[in-house]
């Protein structure tokens with residue numbers, strides 16, 4: 001059984017985590033679930049679109065609603081995690097981009113923009129408990145948080161160039177907010193997927209832990225580190241540091257949707273996406 005040392009006392013993790021959670025019903029959609037720890041005021045936002053938490057329009061809308069509810073409830077922290085035991089999120093659901101309905105494609109990208117703006121700019125402190133693989137859009141969500149804890153033997157990264165697609169500027173800014181510029185540039189052009197150990201070494205994640213329970217406890221401890229910090233001063237500092245990245249997207253939101261739609265509709269991009277989807281399905285057989 002896992003245990004943790006908190007305030008000098010050795011406590012069983014399940015003791016810490018059980019019996020003190022209540023669901024935030026307004027925020028629990030079909031594809032996400034939000035539970036608030038009554039003792040700490042921390043919200044755990046769990047993505048629950050199994051098997052791989054592919055970010056489709058519905059999951060993105062649920063995520064946005066959950067983030068907004070957590071903000072409204074003035075929670076002390078938001079921990080983003082997954083209901084799967086092996087996948088944090090497989091990133092964008094490629095079926096939303098392959099042979100797409102054009103109106104839905106716009107809504108899809110708009111929803112992703114809104115989730116990113118809400119999570120990256122959240123007034124509530126944010127952390128990701130990365131309990132599985134986290135490619136592309138999954139890595140974007142985790143990197144938008146202020147702190148990351150990962151379980152071993154998984155992979156994380158922005159692998160877009162390997163799929164024949166180009167990550168938008170705001171994906172890159174998010175990565176550069178976490179990684180030294182040279183490492184971010186190399187990883188982005190290679191479409192590198194980091195192992196958990198590599199991610200820790202370069203600073204893409206802050207800590208590795210053996211279990212999801214431990215990850216949640218580490219995230220709670222991260223939030224507890226702000227106990228002597230004024231919450232408004234904390235938020236305004238974060239906001240200023242992230243201001244340019246967010247402003248760039250806010251100013252170009254419509255153009256960014258148009259760029260995305262025109263990029264995705266290119267025959268060569270459709271061909272790459274089709275091959276990639278096929279390779280994923282063959283792998284599953």
Ligand SMILES: CCCCCCCC/C=C\CC(=O)SCCNC(=O)CCNC(=O)[C@H](O)C(C)(C)COP(=O)(O)OP(=O)(O)OC[C@H]1O[C@@H](n2cnc3c(N)ncnc32)[C@H](O)[C@@H]1OP(=O)(O)O
Pocket residue numbers: 051052054086087089090091092093094095133135136137138159160163165166167168259260263264277280281282283284285
């Ligand atoms: C100018 C502006 C331009 C903007 C351009 C666009 C920028 C786009 C930005 C971001 C892109 C993305 O996020 S693209 C998504 C990238 N994701 C990946 O490459 C991950 C792919 N998946 C995997 O590597 C693996 O599935 C996994 C490691 C996540 C899980 O492996 P596992 O073995 O556990 O599971 P399976 O591979 O068998 O998958 C199960 C099931 O899920 C389907 N699947 C997996 N990932 C996706 C996905 N991303 N989208 C849709 N479907 C996915 C997989 O095909 C299996 O389906 P079936 O059961 O039906 O076979």
